[in-house]
Amino acid sequence: xxxxxxxxxxxxxxxxxxxxxxxxxxxxxxxxxxxxxxxxxxxxxxxxxxxxxxxxxxxxxxxxxxxxxxxxxxxxxxxxxxxxxxxxxxxxxxxxxxxxxxxxxxxxxxxxxxxxxxxxxxxxxxxxxxxxxxxxxxxxxxxxxxxxxxxxxxxxxxxxxxxxxxxxxxxxxxxxxxxxxxxxxxxxxxxxxxxxxxxxxxxxxx
Amino acid sequence: xxxxxxxxxxxxxxxxxxxxxxxxxxxxxxxxxxxxxxxxxxxxxxxxxxxxxxxxxxxxxxxxxxxxxxxxxxxxxxxxxxxxxxxxxxxxxxxxxxxxxxxxxxxxxxxxxxxxxxxxxxxxxxxxxxxxxxxxxxxxxxxxxxxxxxxxxxxxxxxxxxxxxxxxxxxxxxxxxxxxxxxxxxxxxxxxxxxxxxxxxxxxxxxxxxxxxxxxxxxxxxxxxxxxxxxxxxxxxxxxxxxxxxxxxxxxxx
Numbered sequence: 001x002x003x004x005x006x007x008x009x010x011x012x013x014x015x016x017x018x019x020x021x022x023x024x025x026x027x028x029x030x031x032x033x034x035x036x037x038x039x040x041x042x043x044x045x046x047x048x049x050x051x052x053x054x055x056x057x058x059x060x061x062x063x064x065x066x067x068x069x070x071x072x073x074x075x076x077x078x079x080x081x082x083x084x085x086x087x088x089x090x091x092x093x094x095x096x097x098x099x100x101x102x103x104x105x106x107x108x109x110x111x112x113x114x115x116x117x118x119x120x121x122x123x124x125x126x127x128x129x130x131x132x133x134x135x136x137x138x139x140x141x142x143x144x145x146x147x148x149x150x151x152x153x154x155x156x157x158x159x160x161x162x163x164x165x166x167x168x169x170x171x172x173x174x175x176x177x178x179x180x181x182x183x184x185x186x187x188x189x190x191x192x193x194x195x196x197x198x199x200x201x202x203x204x205x206x
Numbered sequence: 207x208x209x210x211x212x213x214x215x216x217x218x219x220x221x222x223x224x225x226x227x228x229x230x231x232x233x234x235x236x237x238x239x240x241x242x243x244x245x246x247x248x249x250x251x252x253x254x255x256x257x258x259x260x261x262x263x264x265x266x267x268x269x270x271x272x273x274x275x276x277x278x279x280x281x282x283x284x285x286x287x288x289x290x291x292x293x294x295x296x297x298x299x300x301x302x303x304x305x306x307x308x309x310x311x312x313x314x315x316x317x318x319x320x321x322x323x324x325x326x327x328x329x330x331x332x333x334x335x336x337x338x339x340x341x342x343x344x345x346x347x348x349x350x351x352x353x354x355x356x357x358x359x360x361x362x363x364x365x366x367x368x369x370x371x372x373x374x375x376x377x378x379x380x381x382x383x384x385x386x387x388x389x390x391x392x393x394x395x396x397x398x399x400x401x402x403x404x405x406x407x408x409x410x411x412x413x414x415x416x417x418x419x420x421x422x423x424x425x426x427x428x429x430x431x432x433x434x435x436x437x438x439x440x441x442x443x444x445x446x447x448x449x450x451x452x453x454x455x456x457x458x459x460x
């Protein structure tokens with residue numbers, strides 16, 4: 001079972017819809033027991049960073065412990081940004097610190113928000129991009145981005161006038177700045193790949 | 207670099223997709239959920255669903271439709287038609303819509319744009335403008351409301367500039383003169399608005415041939431092209447459209 005963390009922000013329904021569409025067992029939950037028993041966790045998020053991290057509350061420690069213990073974790077959009085050490089979106093907020101780096105605003109020399117389809121180039125052997133070739137388009141909608149400063153993290157970049165980190169992978173921790181649940185067939189393949197990772201970790205029912 | 211977007215538009219009436227000419231003479235084009243799912247699978251970049259009935263009774267129907275669409279469509283989609291307040295916008299976003307387009311209500315109460323942008327983010331607020339060539343002011347266009355039935359005194363370019371200031375994240379610009387004619391987009395209109403604002407402009411109305419799409423992007427400076435007839439009735443596939451545009455040097459998601 002994949003558990004999508006329910007912490008009362010943005011639109012989490014679409015992430016569940018996409019997992020169901022690819023045939024995954026998925027549940028939306030904020031219950032401690034359910035989260036602990038999950039084969040994998042998804043941290044979605046459509047909100048400002050400060051609001052999202054405070055809405056997460058005590059669940060932050062639960063997610064962090066689960067990820068540190070090896071449970072696959074996928075952060076999406078603001079959920080991805082929360083994987084990092086800190087964010088500078090309307091203040092300074094601490095993140096989960098699972099991947100080193102900080103979240104800052106897209107330079108105003110570019111059109112903000114970065115919204116639309118952009119070409120993502122993953123490093124070789126990034127699990128989420130298996131079967132997707134050297135580069136693929138994904139759908140983005142965000143105004144802040146992560147500056148990855150973690151030597152252990154693999155990073156996929158996209159070009160938005162500068163190299164913008166579109167996805168990270170550090171051991172069992174995964175994240176996408178883009179929305180896989182809104183990126184058509186390529187996005188569904190990313191979710192299938194995550195479900196496969198969860199299957200290896202769990203009991204084969206993801 | 208962001209790609210130019212190909213956006214099929216589904217006009218919905220009584221739970222069916224319909225398409226007319228110059229906003230009249232509607233023709234049935236299928237089930238909205240099925241057609242939406244097909245476009246999502248075929249590689250469309252976004253979808254727009256417009257409730258052209260837009261009555262009080264149809265509000266509930268459109269929310270139910272949005273929920274069903276969200277289960278089958280895995281690309282961003284916009285919902286519009288008859289939206290009057292922030293509460294309705296909230297309901298549609300919660301039901302699974304990614305963006306909401308506002309037309310008549312924005313003209314009557316422009317604050318709805320600001321209120322929605324502040325509450326939900328400007329990325330999900332689309333200002334829809336129905337434009338008609340002005341008979342009295344050559345080279346200008348006037349804003350029409352109520353599904354094009356009521357002309358206003360507003361100038362389209364000025365209204366677009368104001369819409370951006372109010373907080374709209376995007377402009378969906380429909381030429382009523384070109385709509386459904388398949389004779390090409392009104393690219394003087396598209397260019398006039400694109401040059402005046404910094405937010406993306408979606409060109410709508412008049413697509414009949416592949417080169418019309420190219421012209422809207424190059425001559426009209428549109429960030430995205432909306433179409434209905436040419437894809438609904440199977441004249442062109444999404445992939446075919448994108449291969450054509452890429453062949454002419456346009457960056458597309460293919």
